[in-house]
Amino acid sequence: MGKLQEWVAGQEAWIADALHRAAIAGVATAEDADAIAIRVQAANGIASAGEPECMVFEEGCVAAVRKAVETPLLCSIGPLAHVDRLATGQELKFALDGLTIVFGENGSGKSGYARAARRLCTSRVPIVLQGNVFDFVTSGPAEVTFSTKTGDAEPVSHNWAEGSELPDACVQMTFLDTANARLYVEDKAEILFLPPEVRCLTVMGQLYGLAAERCQTAADRLNVTHGGAIPVQLAPSTVAGALVGLLTTSTTLAKLPTADQLRAAASWDDAAAVQLSEVRRQLVSGPAAQARTLRRLGHAVKAVTDRLVATIVPLGRPAIVRDADLLQSLGQARIAADAFAAEQAGRFPIAATGSETWQTLFQFARRFAAEANIVPDDGAFAVGDPCMLCQRPLDEAASERMNAFDAFIAGEAAAAVEVAKKAVAARVTELRGLEIDTEEQVRQALAEFRDHDDESRITADAAAIASQALLQHRNRLLEHLGGGAPVDALPVIAPIFALQSAGESMIERADALEKGGGVDDASVALELELRDRETLAGCVDHLIARRDGLADRQRYLSCVSALNTRPVSKLASALRGELVTPELSARIKREIASLGIEHVPLRFTEQSASGKSFFEVALDSGGRAKKSSVLSEGEQRALAIACFLADAHVSESKGAIIVDDPVTSLDHQRMRRVANRFVAEAAGGRQVIIFTHNLLFYQEVLRACADRYPQVPALPCLIQQSEQGFGLVSVDDQPWIAKKVKERERALDAQLKAVPDNLAPDSDELRKIAKQFYTDLRETWERAVEEIVLGGVVERFGTDVKTQSLKMVDVDDEDYRVIYFAMKRASERSGHDQAAGKQIDAPGRAQMETDLMELRGFIAAHRKKTLAAGERRKDLERAPKASVA
Structure with a gap:
């Protein structure tokens, strides 16, 4: 039994179904995401049309992906339409059994064809093709005609327009240019071509994310429909009032009243009506009746204002400032983790090393060292540097310890990313959970209060407008936490406090009337109980629908929690460690040696996030340093090519390798190494397509093709600019100078x-x-x-x-x-x-x-x-x- 089979054996049926879909499809589709959402909802008690059947996962469905058809070859690109200023009617053809090298001088249109190839391929940095920006007449979307060939079948022509889906034939083709190369140097890179066992977990993580979005959207929709103000005013002391008071978004699924409980509290018949009439006859006049009315209106106002006042602090200026701090902390944590994702610095003599206090003290000392010009903030401690505490010169052991402390702090900084993300997520959850009524909901909840007199109507309407403003303010805060624009201070909330004061005044007047005497507490309580039963009886079906909607909302949120990608990422890490990491790490080392940068101390790191797999070749340094600030431009480009070639071999991928001007900033010696390396790929049966304007590299590639035994077939192509336009293609042709x-x-x-x-x-x-x-x-x-x-x-x-x-x-x-x-x-x-x-x-x-x-x-x-x-x-x-x- 494999790891996938072993893992899924202990999971719910819908998880096995999701893994099966991810393994079979190979890509995340909206249809599969919908199917997974339906099944996780069913598992959490959300009814659907019919009981969805869950497919069983078996290792064989992964093996089926492994036995894929032959890799498609790229036969040609062109004609192109609405792409830069390229001439129409041109077709650039590529060799199917060797290497294609496309030469074009600066300004010839070569880059336009390279961009078209990049758009078709799997590119780490996506682009959108554009038309002629110098043409003031608006053109249609960019269109690319290209052809592919699989095995012995005839070539297949594809007509693709920007904005539409690319055919499956393009999936395994990979592309490298300056923008994509920079990613290998400046950031972690996703492993794009994975073994089927790991790839299906990546797809599963993507499907989880899509399904979770659907469940969250459904929960938000139910929040709008059923999470507003309760449309009836009931006393919290009555049975009916206590049950109805639980019909809010803050009540957990377990504590929501059942439909039977609501119907029992709403039981009403002629005998109850006669009893209510008799009690009211006894209480019809005097201070008791006035007190009941005032108290009822006061409690209705209190129910509304309590919810609104409870939102003011979470929405106020201090909270807004904290939100900015949260986002800043998250940004800084990400920068820190990306800059020096270091390993924890081992054991130290003092047990408290690593505690929060220790970290704070070390960071203050580190800051002092930078301010005093002892050691730069991003520099390493060296033998002879003054100790930032005792000022004595550091010996070798002390400098190593200081650098180890730095690495430890860096590791904590990397962990701080998750802490910061959780803090932002907790804040989002807090904001989503706030019960803020719309303007119309407040008016409905205070209908009787508004009818009391003109002053009450004016006060209620002003508070209703303020409530709507608070709701919009909350939504803007959520957008800000998601990357939107910053938010100003609270809107005007004085009308809410004016309404609160009016409600408190009515309750105080009711208390005063009751203290005046003549009030039968038992009769008052009975009248209130019967009145609320009668009121609930008139709207019980509506409130049961609200109760069911709130219950489903809680179930949808449970689905969102169940679709957490952490278990999938954990399993992906374990599988990748067995199937990918050893080979990828070893191949990167071989590629680094072949390109002549083995003199740079480097180390291989990896991680998983949301089911995706990432790797990085970082500097193996004791201190904090970015590759871009240490390596030369040539070393950076060579490292990027090494990572690109190693990554292209994961899962034994055979898709076309397409590169655009790969030797920028390389000296001639390393340029020759790169030429030999790409020719070796072509000799191994890989389709290799090179775009270049560097004539020296062009000659090196052709020389390498000729020098290799057996020789590698080479197809030279030429892209030129003339009076007829840009991007004029000549296949099997060389530049005049060559x-x-x-x-x-x-x-x-x-x-x-x-x-x-x-x-x-x-x-x-x-x-x-x-x-x-x-x-x-x-x-x-x-x-x-x-x-x-x-x-x-x-x-x-x-x-x-x-x-x-x-x-x-x-x-x-x-x-x-x-x-x-x-x-x-x-x-x-x-x-x-x-x-x-x-x-x-x-x-x-x-x-x-x-x-x-x-x-x-x-x-x-x-x-x-x-x-x-x-x-x-x-x-x-x-x-x-x-x-x-």
């Missing part, structure tokens, strides 16, 4: 074939064509000198000097003459400004063909010459033979 002589010859030949036959010799169009042709011809001669004449001994974008190739180098005066005059003619016709007396007519196509043929002839002749030189010089590599007799 092309070899043979490829440039073909490009020049294509230019000649495109020259119209009917151009006038002196036309501006012919002059423009000739200028571009001879510019490219001159650069091709330059590349021929490097590649053919000098045999590639030294090459641009390369770091090696190929001394072995010197034996193929043979340059004589004739070579110099041909090159000199060919370059001279090309330079004169490639746009150099000429003196007025030396203007040269634009050459026609025939002249251009002649000059291109001269280049080809020179290359062919020189190749034969270098081969002969190579053969001739072989003898120089061997010792001469000795003569024998």
Whole structure:
């Protein structure tokens, strides 16, 4: 029996059902969240249409996910519509059996295609594609056409628009660019590709959260419907009044009166009516009747004002200031925990080390050390630093102890995040539990009081408006705790106290009348009991509905508590520790070594939250330090690539790896390591797509593909900008500066074939064509000198000097003459400004063909010459033979 099966065996049926759904679906869906909400509600006594059946969890449903179909490959992206300023009708294709490298200079439109790829992939930092911001005409949402291929099946085309769901084919593709790389350095990173056993717990945590939102929404809705003022005024001393008084949101489910109890207290018949009539006849006149009326009205006012006054302190200015402090504490705790999530500092000689008093004293001393410039607030204690208490220099043991204390405090700071979150959650619970009536509910509760006289009506209406303002104030406080805008002080509450005073005055007058004598207490009590029974009988069905609504509200809140993700996160941590952590940690170490940053002391940490799994590669330092303030830009980028590649291998994921300019801030040595590493991924069967504007890295990637055995197929693609627009795509094409002589010859030949036959010799169009042709011809001669004449001994974008190739180098005066005059003619016709007396007519196509043929002839002749030189010089590599007799 596996851990999942073992864990779920002791859980309720709805939990097994939730785990089954999470394992089968692989993603959190609204349908599954609804199903889980229905089942947890049924488990907590909330009726639904029919008894929902709970599915049984078995390990096999996780295995079914493990045996997934082949990973889809990304065949192409494009055409794109309403994406930046990219030209329409372009399609960027990708290699399916090797590596694709897409080159584009700054401003070419490359980044637009990279952003489109990022939007399709699983990206840690999500983006939204936008249209041309320079176009004042509003366009539709961004649209991306792309195609994928799975196994031997034919490619499938997808048409996706911003705002709609991405197809499942995109789930396993992962993306790295500067924004995503920064997350690995500045924060904890969620492990996106997990083994099915852990992944289903992540999905389960997400489903719990969605289901809890539904249950909380239902509880809030019932709070609005049934949590307001009770619409009848009953004396708390009567049986009916005592039961009805329990119909509030603060009463627990166990203490709510039952429907039978309410009906029993509302029993009413003709005999009871006759009895009430007789008692009232006896009490109809005199001070007793007036006292009863005043007391009834006073108690009705007291019931309303007691609830309102009870909310003033939790909603007042001191509470608002405390809310700001809570949020500030939470923010500071998060910053502290993120900055130095350290491990607890072991055992210390003094048992009280770690107590609240000790921590306070140490923090004061730490602050003094920073103010006195002994040790910066974020620095570590070193041997020789003055002790912040006794001022003596610290020896090695003392400095280690101080740093250990720092780490301990950091650990407490990390734990403080949970404390701060709980404090905010408790405050939210407190605010939600406040009983604040709407303006209309107050008017209804005080209907008889309002009818007493004009002054009572004015007082009640003013208090009703103040109650509505308090309700809105409470809601703004809740929004503030959820991240909304700060809230000002309480609204005007004087009318509430005026109403309270009026109610107290009526009760005092009733007391005075009763003290005047002539009041039969037993008859008064009986009349009050019978009156409340009669009143309750007239609205018992309504109050039973209120009672049922309040009961369901408590049940929904029980569902919210049952959907706490802590047990799921705890299990995810245990499973991840077995299935993920060892391999992920080891792979990160290997990646760090392969990228040449093993000299940096680093340590691997992990945690779970809301069912999600996170990891971080932190500095293994004794003090508090951020990676971004210690590591160089190059080391940060190398660390991010190491984490990205290691994370991409969790759960043996085979989805496409797509990166955009991964070598920013890297030196050439580490750039070559990165190139080799991505080529190794492609050699291992992974689809790798690289976007770059770095020509040196571009050449390193192609070199690594060629150097590997067996060689890795590479598809170069080019994105350019011209008069036709941005993002013009050329598949299986390289930038001009990277092309070899043979490829440039073909490009020049294509230019000649495109020259119209009917151009006038002196036309501006012919002059423009000739200028571009001879510019490219001159650069091709330059590349021929490097590649053919000098045999590639030294090459641009390369770091090696190929001394072995010197034996193929043979340059004589004739070579110099041909090159000199060919370059001279090309330079004169490639746009150099000429003196007025030396203007040269634009050459026609025939002249251009002649000059291109001269280049080809020179290359062919020189190749034969270098081969002969190579053969001739072989003898120089061997010792001469000795003569024998």
